[in-house]
Amino acid sequence: MLELSLFFILALFTLGGSITMVVSFQPLFSAFGFLIAMLGLAGLFALLNNQFLALAQIMVSVGAVVILSMLTIMTVNAQVQNLPKEPHKFIWLILSSFLVAPITVLIYTQLNTLPATLKGAETITAKVIGNALFTDWVFPFEIVSILLLTAMVGAIVIGRKHLLDTKACS
Amino acid sequence: MSAHLFFLLVALLFSIGLVGVISRRNLFVVYMSVELMLSAITLLFATLSQTLNSANASVMSLLTIAIIAAEAALFLAMIIHLYRINRTLDSEQCTSLKQEAL
Amino acid sequence: MxxxxxxxxxxxxxxxxxxxxxxxxxxxxxxxxxxxxxxxxxxxxxxxxxxxxxxxxxxxxxxxxxxxxxxxxxxxxxxxxxxxxxxxxxxxxxxxxxxxxxxxxxxxxxxxxxxxxxxxxxxxxxxxxxxxxxxxxxxxxxxxxxxxxxxxxxxxxxxxxxxxxxxxxxxxxxxxxxxxxFIMGIALLFISLEGTAFTFDAIALNIHNIDLQTLTWIGILLFIGAMGKSAxxxxxxxxxxxxxxxxxxxxxxxxxTMVTAGVYMVARYSFLYVEIPQVGLFIAYIGAFSALFAAIIATYQSDIKKILAYSTMSQLGYMFIAVGLGAYSSGVFHVFTHAFFKALLFMGAGAVIIALHHEQNIFKMGGLKKQLPLVYVTMFVATLAISGIAPFAGFFSKDAILASAFASEHYLIWGIGSFTAFLTAFYMFRLLFTVFIAPASSENKLHSLPKSMTWPLVVLAIGSATAGFLGRNEAYGGENWMGHFLALPDMVIHLSHKSEYLLGGLNMLLGLSGMFLAYKMFAIKSEAPQERHFFNRLVINKFYVDTLYTRIFVQPLLLLSHLIANVIDPKLFDGIITTLSQGYLLVGRQFSRLQSGKVRLYAIQILVGISLMSYYMLFKLGVLG
Structure with missing residues (x-):
């Protein structure tokens, strides 16, 4: 019972944060919504007895990604006139919701065909994950490390000033 | 408590992300919507790790989080770049893929 | 071999x-x-x-x-x-x-x-x-x-x-x-024979299996081919x-070669034409009228080669009279003798043309007798032969044809043939006298003739003089060797020797009178024909047949192709195609708007598809239920 109420509270946070994020006009509000959603997700991970993931989520998503996003938003410091005018934002949102709705239903119904009993016997700790990561998952792990390196290099290259001369958009 | 609720939450979060991507023009919101879709996937993996009682799904979840981080770096760099050029965060301003009139 | x-x-x-x-x-x-x-x-x-x-x-x-x-x-x-x-x-x-x-x-x-x-x-x-x-x-x-x-x-x-x-x-x-x-005739023949062997011998054996009406058609169609080839x-x-x-x-x-092919073809199919004498009669009449028609035109021509061309057509008419009436060997005999004197005439004419530096108008020639004696003599022999003067080749063959026309009691054909014989003598001697005897209208320095052009004339002159003896019939002391040798299904002629002599004499007389008329009119002083009166003008213009053909066949065709080229093709067909392509362009332009360059819209387009598929899967494939 406690778990269920905890789940609903966390789910409410997550959904509320995401909806705020999608709907807000100001990017910073969106970032706050995103932050709340990420925190809610971390809580859900903890609820799933997934200690390590919860920590990783807080550290990476919240601590790094969201903070970095906010930092960027504030660095860009876009004025209201520089933000896109979206006069029919809500019409777009409702229309696209209708488009996405069947996909949601389809995803949900298909996911429900998976085994649905939460065993919850074992807490997934750093040890368990580490064992798996460095035995069966070494190769993907290394690939991901290369991906991260590549992303870093790419970000630096994209951010360099001389690229300004090339006209990416009109 | 069963995993159905988690599945429902995953579907909803993914859909909200999708709606954000296709209906918003603000590049930051688009970026965060993409992140939200990926996060929904990490939640799905975490849930599966419980239902299947296996650490492998958790590892995949962890790798997905790493991908989120990598993507964040690139996406933010691109947003900054586009903003420097266009002085706007409007995705509709980027139309160089357009077919010139015959 | x-x-x-x-x-x-x-x-x-x-x-x-x-x-x-x-x-x-x-x-x-x-x-x-x-x-x-x-x-x-x-x-x-x-x-x-x-x-x-x-x-x-x-x-x-x-x-x-x-x-x-x-x-x-x-x-x-x-x-x-x-x-x-x-x-x-x-x-x-x-x-x-x-x-x-x-x-x-x-x-x-x-x-x-x-x-x-x-x-x-x-x-x-x-x-x-x-x-x-x-x-x-x-x-x-x-x-x-x-x-x-x-x-x-x-x-x-x-x-x-x-x-x-x-x-x-x-x-x-x-x-x-x-x-x-011709090809229709062959096809009809082939169909009628129903797949039996298709060689001449086999056709001759199976010809009785074909009913008379089909046979008539085959005969007419084949003869149309002969009409074209043999003019x-x-x-x-x-x-x-x-x-x-x-x-x-x-x-x-x-x-x-070519023009005799038609006669040869009819003779080759003699087994077929024997069965259908009414078509043969039609052929004979066509031949008779062609002979007369060409002879009339030839009397007013002034181009040396055209005169000879019309005389060829006229002689071919004789051959068709013969093969049409069923005197196949007489026809082939005339082909044979005609080959000699007509080749000789053309070669003599060619020699004159070369000697006069490609002058072809006979009224600009004249007096060549002294300068080209060999050509004169050989052409004289050929002219005698074609005019049917005994004992040259043409006499025997032409006489055989006219005798068979007389004997078969088609007196109209015979009359036309005899009159044409007179005309032939007239226009051929007109040519000869104008070119060789009449006083020259202008002095020409003659081009010398090589040996290779003169001695074939001599050979052919000998041939023209003597070839007729191969087909002499009994009346003239021969035994019609040619007819016996060919062994074609000829009609049988019942003429007494007396009437044969009479006919031959008449032919001689007609030929000689034509010759003398020509001598009177052209040997002393030759004049180009003038368009004086109606008949005169008609003949000089070849009865306006070419004009008629142009009016009836060529001009409507030209008009039609003009219409097609300038109206139907550009307006109708090109119009349809242009409209279609314009339509495609228009539609394409509308669709190219979808490619707006806005990636978000592309995503929406993809999503619409996915969404519709999802609806389909949910409600039609029953995933939901």
Whole structure:
């Protein structure tokens, strides 16, 4: 019972944060919504007895990604006139919701065909994950490390000033 | 408590992300919507790790989080770049893929 | 041996053609002469050898090369047959053809395209041999068509002049009209025979299985082919225009080869025409009217070659009278004698033309008797022969034809034939006297004639004088050797010797009176015909037949093609296509708006598809339920 109420509270946070994020006009509000959603997700991970993931989520998503996003938003410091005018934002949102709705239903119904009993016997700790990561998952792990390196290099290259001369958009 | 609720939450979060991507023009919101879709996937993996009682799904979840981080770096760099050029965060301003009139 | 006769000219034509094309400007006079005239000469000797084999009583010769078409039991072999009819044709075609080739080496000496000319010439001979020696209608048709092609190439030999091209086209197209009839006739014959063997011998055996009406149609259709090739009314208009080619070509076409193909074809199908005498009568009337018509036109022509062209048409009319009435051997006999004197006439005319630097109007000539005595004498012999003066060749053959017309009691045909004989004598002597005896209108320095152009004239003059003796019938002390040798299904003539003498005498009289009339009118003083009165004008303009054909056939066709080219094609077809393409462009422009460059819209487009698929999966495939 406690778990269920905890789940609903966390789910409410997550959904509320995401909806705020999608709907807000100001990017910073969106970032706050995103932050709340990420925190809610971390809580859900903890609820799933997934200690390590919860920590990783807080550290990476919240601590790094969201903070970095906010930092960027504030660095860009876009004025209201520089933000896109979206006069029919809500019409777009409702229309696209209708488009996405069947996909949601389809995803949900298909996911429900998976085994649905939460065993919850074992807490997934750093040890368990580490064992798996460095035995069966070494190769993907290394690939991901290369991906991260590549992303870093790419970000630096994209951010360099001389690229300004090339006209990416009109 | 069963995993159905988690599945429902995953579907909803993914859909909200999708709606954000296709209906918003603000590049930051688009970026965060993409992140939200990926996060929904990490939640799905975490849930599966419980239902299947296996650490492998958790590892995949962890790798997905790493991908989120990598993507964040690139996406933010691109947003900054586009903003420097266009002085706007409007995705509709980027139309160089357009077919010139015959 | 038979296949060698057919193939050798083709090989030499190919060889000469390649040799010529390898270097068109180079003069290889000796090489071209050696091959071009050597091959026909060799063939002429072979032909004589084969002829004497048959002459000494050998049955017909057969030679099977290979099966060309084999469908089930039905076969069309590439095979050659030399029977008595084709041996006669072969002998005089190869003999006279060889003489014309030798003559052409002199006539064409200074022409550009000497090698090309001999390539075509040999090709022509080969095609004619194929036509003659074919043992089935299909092979004959191939030869028939190749002859048409060769005549087209040769008539248009001086292709730098547009008029000559037109003349060649005219000959080719009119021959196509005839060939259409011919091939329809062959097809009808083939269908009627219901798949029995398709050689002439087999057809002759099975001809009784065909009902009379079909046979009539076959006869008429085949004769339409003959009309085209042998220039009978109404398909004759190409023949005078065919004079555009070099004179040896005219000699070859008119004397030995192409125009005789029609007569040969009717004689070859004599087994068929014997069954349908009413079609034969039709042929005879066509021949009679063609003879008269051409003779009338010829009396008012002033171009030496055109006069000879119309005389050819007139003589061909005689031949068709003969084959139409069933006197096949008389017809073939006239083909035979005609070949000699007509070749001689054309070659003499060519010699005159060369001597006068390509002058063809007889009224600008005159008094050539002294300067060209040999040509004068030989042409005199030929003119006597064609006019039917005894004892030259034409007398016997023409007399045989007129006698059979008289004996078959078709007096109209006989009357026309006799009157035409008078006209023939008149216009031929008109030509002769105007060119050789009448005082010259202007002095010309004559071009010298090479030996190769003169001695074939002598050979042919001897032939023209004596060839008639081969077919003398009993009344004239012969035994009609030609008729017995050919052994064609001739009609039987019952005429007493007295009436034969009367007819022959009448012919002589008519010929001589024509000659004297011509002498009176043209020997002392010759004048070009003037368009004085109605009849006069009508004849000079060749009865306006060419104009009529232009009005009836050519102009409506031109109008139609003009309409198609300027209205129907650009407006209707192009219009439809342009409208369609404009429509596609319009639709394409609308669709290209989808490519707005906005990636978000692309995502929406993809999502719409996915969404619809999801709806389908949920509600139709029952995923939900």
């Amino acid at each position: 038979l296949s060698i006769i057919v193939i050798l000219p083709f090989i030499s034509a190919l060889f000469l053609g390649i040799l010529y094309l390898s270097n068109p400007t180079k003069k290889r006079y000796k090489l071209y002469t050696l091959i071009g005239s050597g091959v026909p000469t060799v063939i002429a000797f072979i032909s004589f050898g084969l002829f004497f084999k048959l002459f000494n009583g050998a049955p017909s010769l057969h030679e099977d090369l290979f099966n060309w078409i084999a469908i089930g039991d039905f076969e069309i072999p590439v095979a050659f047959t030399l029977d008595r009819l084709s041996s006669i044709m072969l002998v005089f075609i190869s003999g006279i053809g060889a003489l014309i080739h030798i003559y052409a080496t002199g006539y064409m000496r200074d022409e550009e395209g000497y090698g090309k000319f001999f390539s075509y010439f040999n090709f022509f001979m080969g095609a004619m041999f194929l036509l003659i020696l074919a043992n089935n209608p299909i092979m004959m048709f191939i030869g028939w068509e190749l002859v048409g092609l060769a005549s087209y190439l040769l008539i248009g030999f001086y292709h730098q002049d547009h008029d000559n091209i037109t003349a060649a086209n005219k000959a080719f197209i009119l021959n196509r009209v005839g060939d259409f009839g 009978q009314i109404p398909l004759y208009v190409w023949l005078p225009d065919a004079m555009a080619g070099p004179t040896p070509v005219s000699a070859l076409i008119h004397a030995a």
